[in-house]
Amino acid sequence: MLSVALVEPEIPPNTGNIARLCAATNVPLHIVGVTGFRMDDRALRRAGLDYWPEVRLTRHKDLNSFHQSLPESRFVYLTTKADRPYTDWIFEANDCLVFGRETRGLPDELLRANWQNCLKIPMPNPRVRSLNLATAVGIVLFEALRQLANP
Numbered sequence: 001m002l003s004v005a006l007v008e009p010e011i012p013p014n015t016g017n018i019a020r021l022c023a024a025t026n027v028p029l030h031i032v033g034v035t036g037f038r039m040d041d042r043a044l045r046r047a048g049l050d051y052w053p054e055v056r057l058t059r060h061k062d063l064n065s066f067h068q069s070l071p072e073s074r075f076v077y078l079t080t081k082a083d084r085p086y087t088d089w090i091f092e093a094n095d096c097l098v099f100g101r102e103t104r105g106l107p108d109e110l111l112r113a114n115w116q117n118c119l120k121i122p123m124p125n126p127r128v129r130s131l132n133l134a135t136a137v138g139i140v141l142f143e144a145l146r147q148l149a150n151p
Helices: 012-025 042-054 063-069 108-113 133-149
Strands: 003-007 029-032 057-060 074-078 095-099 118-120
Touching (some): 003 012, 003 133, 012 029, 012 042, 012 133, 029 063, 057 063, 095 133
Parallel strands (some): 003 095, 029 057, 074 095
Protein backbone atom coordinates (compact mmCIF):
# COMPACT_ATOMS: atom_id res chain seq x y z
CA MET A 1 0.00 0.00 0.00
CA LEU A 2 1.20 3.50 -0.84
CA SER A 3 2.41 5.43 2.22
CA VAL A 4 4.11 8.68 3.23
CA ALA A 5 7.00 9.03 5.68
CA LEU A 6 8.38 12.15 7.33
CA VAL A 7 11.88 11.88 8.74
CA GLU A 8 12.35 14.15 11.77
CA PRO A 9 9.80 16.81 10.78
CA GLU A 10 10.36 20.17 12.47
CA ILE A 11 7.31 22.36 11.85
CA PRO A 12 4.00 21.33 13.45
CA PRO A 13 1.63 22.91 10.89
CA ASN A 14 3.40 21.11 8.04
CA THR A 15 3.01 17.75 9.76
CA GLY A 16 -0.62 18.53 10.59
CA ASN A 17 -1.39 19.45 6.99
CA ILE A 18 0.33 16.29 5.74
CA ALA A 19 -1.65 14.23 8.25
CA ARG A 20 -4.87 15.74 6.90
CA LEU A 21 -3.75 14.98 3.36
CA CYS A 22 -3.04 11.37 4.34
CA ALA A 23 -6.42 11.10 6.05
CA ALA A 24 -8.19 12.42 2.95
CA THR A 25 -6.43 9.95 0.67
CA ASN A 26 -6.46 6.91 3.02
CA VAL A 27 -2.66 6.80 2.91
CA PRO A 28 -0.76 5.76 6.05
CA LEU A 29 1.63 8.32 7.57
CA HIS A 30 4.91 7.30 9.18
CA ILE A 31 6.88 9.68 11.37
CA VAL A 32 10.49 8.64 11.80
CA GLY A 33 12.84 9.80 14.55
CA VAL A 34 12.59 12.78 16.82
CA THR A 35 10.23 15.57 15.81
CA GLY A 36 10.92 19.26 16.37
CA PHE A 37 7.69 19.47 18.38
CA ARG A 38 5.47 17.47 20.70
CA MET A 39 2.78 15.38 19.05
CA ASP A 40 0.20 17.09 21.24
CA ASP A 41 1.35 20.52 19.97
CA ARG A 42 -1.59 22.87 19.47
CA ALA A 43 -0.43 23.98 16.00
CA LEU A 44 -0.08 20.34 14.92
CA ARG A 45 -3.57 19.46 16.12
CA ARG A 46 -5.05 22.62 14.62
CA ALA A 47 -3.54 21.98 11.18
CA GLY A 48 -4.95 18.44 11.23
CA LEU A 49 -8.34 19.77 12.35
CA ASP A 50 -10.68 17.08 13.60
CA TYR A 51 -9.34 14.51 11.13
CA TRP A 52 -6.73 13.00 13.45
CA PRO A 53 -8.91 9.91 14.12
CA GLU A 54 -8.79 9.27 10.35
CA VAL A 55 -4.97 9.33 10.20
CA ARG A 56 -3.23 5.95 10.17
CA LEU A 57 -0.16 7.20 12.00
CA THR A 58 2.83 5.06 12.92
CA ARG A 59 5.87 6.34 14.82
CA HIS A 60 9.33 4.87 14.36
CA LYS A 61 12.37 5.37 16.56
CA ASP A 62 14.81 5.60 13.65
CA LEU A 63 15.29 4.86 9.95
CA ASN A 64 16.36 1.29 10.61
CA SER A 65 13.18 0.38 12.50
CA PHE A 66 11.13 2.24 9.89
CA HIS A 67 12.65 0.27 7.00
CA GLN A 68 12.22 -3.01 8.89
CA SER A 69 8.53 -2.26 9.54
CA LEU A 70 7.76 -2.09 5.81
CA PRO A 71 9.56 -5.10 4.30
CA GLU A 72 7.39 -5.14 1.17
CA SER A 73 7.77 -1.43 0.42
CA ARG A 74 9.89 0.26 -2.20
CA PHE A 75 11.26 3.44 -0.62
CA VAL A 76 11.24 6.55 -2.80
CA TYR A 77 13.29 9.46 -1.43
CA LEU A 78 12.37 13.03 -2.29
CA THR A 79 15.20 15.55 -2.35
CA THR A 80 16.16 18.75 -4.11
CA LYS A 81 19.54 17.10 -4.78
CA ALA A 82 18.18 14.38 -7.11
CA ASP A 83 18.64 14.34 -10.86
CA ARG A 84 15.40 12.53 -11.76
CA PRO A 85 12.08 14.41 -11.63
CA TYR A 86 9.17 12.68 -9.91
CA THR A 87 7.24 12.88 -13.20
CA ASP A 88 9.69 10.38 -14.76
CA TRP A 89 9.04 7.77 -12.06
CA ILE A 90 6.57 4.91 -12.42
CA PHE A 91 4.95 4.59 -9.01
CA GLU A 92 3.91 1.22 -7.60
CA ALA A 93 1.26 0.41 -5.03
CA ASN A 94 3.79 -0.52 -2.34
CA ASP A 95 5.85 2.68 -2.64
CA CYS A 96 6.64 4.68 0.47
CA LEU A 97 7.29 8.36 -0.28
CA VAL A 98 10.00 9.53 2.12
CA PHE A 99 10.53 13.22 2.89
CA GLY A 100 13.15 14.81 5.13
CA ARG A 101 13.34 17.71 7.54
CA GLU A 102 12.19 21.11 6.40
CA THR A 103 15.60 22.69 7.00
CA ARG A 104 18.02 19.94 5.97
CA GLY A 105 16.16 17.29 4.01
CA LEU A 106 17.20 13.65 4.18
CA PRO A 107 20.65 12.53 5.34
CA ASP A 108 23.25 12.53 2.55
CA GLU A 109 24.37 8.98 3.34
CA LEU A 110 20.78 7.73 2.93
CA LEU A 111 20.48 9.50 -0.41
CA ARG A 112 23.84 8.20 -1.68
CA ALA A 113 22.94 4.63 -0.73
CA ASN A 114 19.58 4.88 -2.54
CA TRP A 115 20.37 7.27 -5.40
CA GLN A 116 18.44 5.19 -7.95
CA ASN A 117 15.27 5.85 -5.90
CA CYS A 118 15.81 9.59 -5.35
CA LEU A 119 13.44 12.03 -7.01
CA LYS A 120 13.02 15.79 -7.16
CA ILE A 121 10.26 18.25 -7.89
CA PRO A 122 11.60 20.49 -10.66
CA MET A 123 11.54 24.20 -9.88
CA PRO A 124 12.10 26.61 -12.79
CA ASN A 125 13.40 29.42 -10.57
CA PRO A 126 17.00 28.54 -9.56
CA ARG A 127 16.91 31.14 -6.77
CA VAL A 128 14.28 29.14 -4.86
CA ARG A 129 15.90 26.27 -2.93
CA SER A 130 12.85 24.24 -1.99
CA LEU A 131 9.10 24.05 -1.59
CA ASN A 132 7.09 23.88 1.61
CA LEU A 133 7.11 20.29 2.89
CA ALA A 134 3.32 19.91 2.90
CA THR A 135 3.15 21.26 -0.65
CA ALA A 136 5.86 18.85 -1.81
CA VAL A 137 4.08 15.87 -0.24
CA GLY A 138 0.83 16.89 -1.92
CA ILE A 139 2.43 17.21 -5.34
CA VAL A 140 4.14 13.83 -5.30
CA LEU A 141 1.40 11.94 -3.47
CA PHE A 142 -1.28 13.01 -5.92
CA GLU A 143 0.91 12.08 -8.89
CA ALA A 144 1.43 8.63 -7.38
CA LEU A 145 -2.32 8.27 -6.76
CA ARG A 146 -3.08 9.45 -10.30
CA GLN A 147 -0.73 6.88 -11.79
CA LEU A 148 -2.04 4.08 -9.63
CA ALA A 149 -5.65 4.90 -10.56
CA ASN A 150 -4.73 4.84 -14.28
CA PRO A 151 -2.21 2.01 -14.73
